Amino acid sequence: MYFATFILKNIVRRRLRSMLTVLGVAIAVGAAVALLGIADGFERSFLSLYQQRGVELIVVRAGKAERSTSFLDERIAERLRRLPGVAQVMGGLVDAVEIPGSGLQAVLVQGWYADSPLFDALRFVSGRRFRPDESHVAVLGSVIARNLGKKEGDAVSLYGEDFQILGVFESFNHFENGCVVINIRDLQRLLGVGNKVTGFQVVVEPAPNKQALVDRLRGEIEALTDDRGHRLPLSALPTADAVSTTSQLRLIKAQSWITSVIAVVIGSIGVLNTMLMSVFERTREIGILRAIGWRRRRVVRMVLAESLLLSLAGAVVGILFGLALTFALSRVPMAAGYVEGTIAPSVLLGGLAIAVLVGLLGGVYPAWRAARLLPTEALRHE
Amino acid sequence: MSDAVLVRSDHLCKTYPDGHVTALVDVNLRIGRGEYVAIMGPSGSGKSTLLNLLGALDRPTSGEIIFDGQPLSTLRDLDRFRAEKVGFVFQSFHLLPTLTALENVQIPMFEGRLSAAARARRAAALLDVVGMAHRLDHVPGQLSVGERQRVAIARALANDPVLLLADEPTGNLDSRTAADILALFDQLHREHGKTIVMVTHGQDVAERAQRILRMRDGRLLEP
Numbered sequence: 001m002y003f004a005t006f007i008l009k010n011i012v013r014r015r016l017r018s019m020l021t022v023l024g025v026a027i028a029v030g031a032a033v034a035l036l037g038i039a040d041g042f043e044r045s046f047l048s049l050y051q052q053r054g055v056e057l058i059v060v061r062a063g064k065a066e067r068s069t070s071f072l073d074e075r076i077a078e079r080l081r082r083l084p085g086v087a088q089v090m091g092g093l094v095d096a097v098e099i100p101g102s103g104l105q106a107v108l109v110q111g112w113y114a115d116s117p118l119f120d121a122l123r124f125v126s127g128r129r130f131r132p133d134e135s136h137v138a139v140l141g142s143v144i145a146r147n148l149g150k151k152e153g154d155a156v157s158l159y160g161e162d163f164q165i166l167g168v169f170e171s172f173n174h175f176e177n178g179c180v181v182i183n184i185r186d187l188q189r190l191l192g193v194g195n196k197v198t199g200f201q202v203v204v205e206p207a208p209n210k211q212a213l214v215d216r217l218r219g220e221i222e223a224l225t226d227d228r229g230h231r232l233p234l235s236a237l238p239t240a241d242a243v244s245t246t247s248q249l250r251l252i253k254a255q256s257w258i259t260s261v262i263a264v265v266i267g268s269i270g271v272l273n274t275m276l277m278s279v280f281e282r283t284r285e286i287g288i289l290r291a292i293g294w295r296r297r298r299v300v301r302m303v304l305a306e307s308l309l310l311s312l313a314g315a316v317v318g319i320l321f322g323l324a325l326t327f328a329l330s331r332v333p334m335a336a337g338y339v340e341g342t343i344a345p346s347v348l349l350g351g352l353a354i355a356v357l358v359g360l361l362g363g364v365y366p367a368w369r370a371a372r373l374l375p376t377e378a379l380r381h382e
Numbered sequence: 383m384s385d386a387v388l389v390r391s392d393h394l395c396k397t398y399p400d401g402h403v404t405a406l407v408d409v410n411l412r413i414g415r416g417e418y419v420a421i422m423g424p425s426g427s428g429k430s431t432l433l434n435l436l437g438a439l440d441r442p443t444s445g446e447i448i449f450d451g452q453p454l455s456t457l458r459d460l461d462r463f464r465a466e467k468v469g470f471v472f473q474s475f476h477l478l479p480t481l482t483a484l485e486n487v488q489i490p491m492f493e494g495r496l497s498a499a500a501r502a503r504r505a506a507a508l509l510d511v512v513g514m515a516h517r518l519d520h521v522p523g524q525l526s527v528g529e530r531q532r533v534a535i536a537r538a539l540a541n542d543p544v545l546l547l548a549d550e551p552t553g554n555l556d557s558r559t560a561a562d563i564l565a566l567f568d569q570l571h572r573e574h575g576k577t578i579v580m581v582t583h584g585q586d587v588a589e590r591a592q593r594i595l596r597m598r599d600g601r602l603l604e605p
Contacts, residue, residue: 001488002498006481013480288476291439293465293490293541376440379472 007305010278017274018310024270025314025358026321028263033322033351035256037343038329043249045175045340050201050239052172053121055090056214058242059221060199062235066247068094071196076224076232080200083220085213088203090118093187093196097158097180102148108179109158111187111197118201122176127152127167130183138163141177142170156180159190174340202236214238264354264361267311271362275307279366283373290375300367307363308356315355319348388415388545388577389436394445396431396600405431407600409445415544418571418578420588423597429581430549432597436579437468437547450544465493469538473550475530477522483509483533484518490540508536511574512566528559535566546570548580552587564590 011018050058059080061070080089093111098104112118114132122129122139130137138156140148145168148156155162163182171177188195202221207213221236243249279286286299323343330341389412396406406428413419413436421429434440435447438460447454449467457463477486487505496504509515512532522530531551538546548567552560568590570576580591588594596603 001485001501003492006485006489006492009480009485284476285478288472288478289489290461291437291464291470292537293461293468293493295459295461295465295493298492374440376434379439 003301004305007302007309010302010306011309014278017278021270021274021310022314022317025267025311025355026317028267028270028358029315029318029351029355030321030325031318032256032260032263032354033319033343033347034325034329035259036350037322037326037347038339039249039252039256040344040347041326041340041342042252043243044344045173046246046249047240047243049173049175050243053090053118053201054087054203055201055239056204056210057202057218057221057236058199058239059202059234059236060242062222062233064235067242068096068198070198071193072199072234074195074197076234077197077200079224079232080202080221083217085205085207085217086202087205088117090116090201090203091184091197092116092118092199092201093184093191093193094198095187095191099148100157104144104147107144109187110179110181111184112181113184122169122171125168125170127165130166132183134166134183135186136161136163137166138180138182139167139169140165140181141179142168143174143177144180147178158182161190260354264357267314267354267358268361271307271311271358272365273362274310275303275363275366276369278306279303279370282370284379286370286373287375287377287379290373291379296371299373300371303367303370304360304363307366308359311355311359311362312352314358315352318355319351322351386414387412388417388450389413389579390448391436392446392448394432394435394447395443396428396435396440397443404600406435406442409600409602411595411602413577413579416571416575416577417593418567418591419580419593419595420591421579421581421595421597422583422585422588427597428600429597431600433547433549433579433581436545437470438464439470462493465490465541467543467545469540469543469546471531471535471538471546471548471551473553475522475527475534475554477530477534477537479522482519482521483514483525483536486522486533487536487540490537494541505536505540508539509533511539512536526559527555528562531555531559531563532566535563535570539570544577546576546578548578550581550583553583560587 060067061072064070074091077089077091080086091113095109096106097109099107114130119129125142127139129139138158140150145151150156150165152165152167154165156165158180202217204210204213204217218236222234224232224234226232289299326339326343327341330339391409391411394406394409395404397404409432421432423429435442438454454460454463478489484502484505487508488501491501491504506515506518509518512535514529514532514536517525517529525533552563555563564587567578567580571578582588
């Protein structure tokens with residue numbers, strides 16, 4: 001017989017209790033994995049939105065806590081384009097709307113120029129993009145189109161006005177598939193912001209030392225001044241920084257970390273309770289094991305192996321549960337634009353790490369108690 | 383001849399910290415290698431305490447046990463000593479209920495160097511010695527009490543100890559089954575050369591041994 005077989009038999013012997021403990025750990029790990037996975041997927045998706053287009057810098061109004069409410073004069077684009085090393089500057093205006101009757105509460109609306117290179121990365125499944133002179137027209141990402149049940153030729157109501165759908169596109173990016181894109185002139189008018197944009201995405205020219213070029217441009221952009229010599233209120237952030245410091249993302253991350261910590265605590269207490277009870281119940285048995293020659297160390301190994309096995313089983317069930325949860329969430333219209341439906345392997349490994357931590361935290365004290373039992377005391381426990 | 387003595391105790395005393403009566407008072411004994419000794423005495427006379435000390439389950443309050451020339455007080459790892467030198471047989475068998483006979487016998491072997499396959503082979507051989515070769519895959523619940531004690535004896539032999547310590551091994555058995563188990567102890571003594579120390583209440587059981595030690599109030603009575 002292997003030692004592992006013995007451990008397994010001990011677990012199976014208290015079937016119901018082991019199953020309940022596994023379930024508890026599974027729920028904890030599953031919740032943590034799902035939340036961390038969603039936050040991670042959100043960040044990667046967001047990042048790819050820029051990286052796939054080669055965007056190195058995001059230029060927004062300096063000093064704004066909430067970047068989506070930044071407003072900059074669209075003519076700054078020309079100043080940016082003139083900087084040596086800049087290949088492309090893409091301005092855009094962003095807002096979030098509620099679409100009446102759809103149940104969708106925060107649909108991203110992008111205002112793009114009709115000739116924007118941003119369109120180059122989109123593949124039109126049906127219809128076409130809008131022309132500069134067209135108003136009250138929209139193109140929809142495939143996910144939002146599906147969730148709204150709209151297709152080319154239908155109308156969609158935005159800000160109380162009807163927009164005709166010219167086409168439906170498929171983006172490389174899941175996030176973008178949940179967006180509605182309209183003519184920036186329409187969005188500027190609807191928001192009453194004149195000729196303002198939210199910010200600019202800057203693509204730089206190929207260079208042997210790209211990092212140095214990006215750093216230099218960053219300094220130059222932030223040093224730009226207006227005709228009267230006043231510095232323009234610009235902040236140029238490297239893409240990765242811009243994404244990771246997004247306030248919504250920070251909030252989601254913080255929430256998922258807090259949930260994970262709570263999961264570890266609850267899971268550990270569950271395992272601790274189970275193992276402590278099982279050590280107390282087996283007082284005599286542990287005494288017998290010591291009497292017939294087991295060392296303390298082996299008793300410790302037995303208890304720790306049992307608690308680790310319980311929590312690892314919980315991790316496996318929990319990871320499946322977390323995967324199922326995110327997949328299900330990605331099918332729910334409300335969340336589909338934000339949740340990708342898959343979880344990165346690194347997050348799944350994180351789930352396993354949580355389980356190991358839970359197993360150790362929940363097993364150490366019972367193992368110590370078990371090792372401290374004197375064989376004679378244990379034997380008298382009849 | 384000192385090497386004919388396997389275990390010796392010198393002025394062995396044991397008091398329990400909870401204020402109970404002194405369990406052992408100045409016990410001096412010698413048990414020869416290959417000897418079969420019975421310890422008799424009324425309840426509370428210190429028999430089991432003495433057995434626990436001889437088996438290194440517990441340390442004496444004062445005095446010394448010298449096992450095979452080695453004072454136990456100088457050993458740091460009593461667990462290891464116990465695993466290698468001593469086999470315990472209990473009144474209520476104390477088998478693990480979910481393990482088969484074959485698995486129960488392997489439990490003490492985890493501390494040894496045998497592979498899993500070698501452990502199973504050795505356990506099967508020991509179960510054959512105690513006449514249980516036909517019940518390898520039965521769990522204790524499927525065995526008669528006599529059969530359970532046989533499995534427990536096989537388990538005590540797992541690491542080939544020189545000393546077998548038995549605490550009322552026939553206390554839970556009817557007289558016929560008890561006779562079978564005692565015959566098994568005789569066989570282990572005669573054919574396998576085991577040194578046996580057995581605690582018992584029964585005069586007839588004790589008479590199977592070569593020598594009877596009597597205890598009262600924690601003291602060894604002079605023969």
